[in-house]
Amino acid sequence: MSNAWKNPLGLFDVSGKVALITGASGAFGAVAARALAGAGCKLVLAAANEKALGEVAAECEKLGADVVTKAVRPTDETVCDGLADLAVERFGSLDILVVASGMNKVAKIDTLTPKDFDGVMEANVTQSWLLTRAATKKMKQQPTGGKIVLVSSARGLLGHPAGYTAYCASKAAVDGITKALGCELGEENITVNAIAPTVFRSPLTAWMFEEDDTAKGFRKGFIARVPKGRLGEPEDLIGPLLFLVSHASDFYTGHILYADGGYTAG
Template sequence: MSDYLKNPLSLFDVKGKVAIITGVSGAFGALAAQILAASGCKLVLTAGKKTELDAVAKTCTDAGAEVEALNVRPSSEAICEQVVAAAVKRFGKVDILVVASGKNDVSKITEMAPERFLDVMDANVTQSWLMAKACSKQMLAQGQNGQGTGGKIVLMSSARGLLGHPAGYTAYCASKSAVDGMTKALGCELGPTGITVNAIAPTVFRSPLTAWMFEDNDNAKTVRNGFLTRVPKGRLGEAEDLAGPLLFLASKASDFYTGHILYADGGYTAG
């Protein structure tokens, strides 16, 4: 009998793994850091907002994790390589990458300057590509150096990568569709090396940016109810709804999954 059949929960064991997480000042990045810290990972955390970065880093160290915190955004190839180098210097390797950095800029196309569109594409697409490039190079080198092969790359997509939105989401929808395409292409490219590349795609979930949708007022109720008519589970998402998908995609449990978009959406994209 396979060892995993004797102890199936061992498939989700990431203790001792080294994880880089970008964008920990955001709701998903902070959650990812806390989940992987509590699961025994060693962490390299990045964010452009130092106050939030320090707060998340403290939460993780208080949970017993070893943490390297870098006050940077993955905005250039040099910075992404510096992040990976810091991980290797501190912990000796990179096993997991979670790209949680990104942005949205809501505007009708007729009112949106090209620079604003390109800024969203850069934050969500180019920076994801740069981090994936830097980490995959290191993961491949580790295999060549006899430290074992493979790695886990988890990108952040959205239900908006599949579905449009009428309220000025051209930049965001286009960027998340590009992340989906990148996930599939990298899943095919890196699959033979043992590196898996997958994406988590939520619909609306509670965060500082969406907190207004959960409030008890007429405007929030109208918007919320509009979403709920499309969500079979009958509610909007909570941050913890992303915890299970993250741990799955970051662990051995997902070894046969690559190029996959995992919709954490309560069934929103199924209907």
Template sequence: MNVMNNPLSMFDVKDKVALITGASGAFGMVAARILAGAGCKLVLVAGKQEALDSIANECREMGAEVTAINTRPTDEATCNGLVEQAVSAHGALDILVVASGMNKVALVNDMTPETFESVMNANVTQSWLLARAAAGQMKKQCSGKIVLVSSARGLLGHPAGYSAYCASKSAVDGIAKALGCELASAGITVNAIAPTVFRSPLTAWMFEDSEEARKVRTGFLARVPVGRLGEPEDLAGPLLFLASKASDFYTGHILYADGGYTAG
């Protein structure tokens, strides 16, 4: 079929198998809902059992086939095992979304080396281990989509104690670029989505009609050309693009979902 006659077919991920880590977190929950709504078979991974059960049941109610795994991808064996469980449950692994990670805020002289290392391990090492594990399976299939979650802070600094987080997201960008080049010949694309502030349980206070929220919003929105904070649906297009055939010619790319924040 000529895709130019049916361009929307390029975004079709129905029955694709997607592994999402950090599925109970802000981005992970959004990714789970988007891919469930698009018809994917899901393997949802999170460390918080109750929150994992909640998002898994929500996706099942949307009609998705869901495997829920209560663990954290903290080491090589666990990451390899998650890929094996995805293949065992659904026969393949087509899409990996690494939404697990953390941030710990402290000014540089107040942050311990142990804290810095914990953020780097959660955001960088786990991204690399999961991409490595997924790539092994995707090479056998000669295809696959790896989507890492970065941040506008991978490009820009922050004056309020983000030295570990900014460094970790810059490293995630580097992984996407390096593996994007390395794995392209195997039919695997590796890209990253880099959001700025979007509505989630963690940021709900910024959307409130309080004096503190208005003050923070005013300062932040002065740097956002579209003039508003992000909504979960603003991530749907970028994720579907990077998870589907539509992005076959795109790899090693950092897609900023930020309303123009990093452009100004």
């Protein structure tokens, strides 16, 4: 009998695994850092905001995690390779990559500059590709392979009328990278998947959860399209993440997991 039948929850055990998380001081990155710290991972956390990064690292250490930080943006090959090297040098392997770094520039197409468009694509697409490339080189050398999780969005599937040209295009490209590398790396024991949230609570979306008329008006209109009838909370991202970085998802790759309360289903 398979051990999975005797201990199904063991499929989700990631204790002792080494995880590299970029954008670790941001909304999703901080959720990922805390969740994997609580699950027993060793962490390499990277973000440009050194102060905020230190605060997240301190929280993870309180949860019992071994943590090393690097205050950098994953903007080029040297930086990305250096982060992968740091994980192996410090902890001996690189088992999990979570790419939570990225940005948005909201503007209608006639006012969005080519520089702004390129900036969003570079942050969301190129950096995801460079980090995945760096991690893949390490994971291919390990008999255990690895787990790669990119951060997409419901906007990779759906358009938006409020000036999301660059963002929607970038997240659709992340979905394409996820699917292509899911195919390419399938026989390497490396899975590549993406989590695609809709609106969830974060410092950037805090106004949407307020009780003023503007926020209430937004929520009423948005929630009308969400079958679960609410906006997302950080905790809603923990389960999908643990699934995608653990053995529970060994047969899943090239998959976009929509953490959206059913928003993209209707």
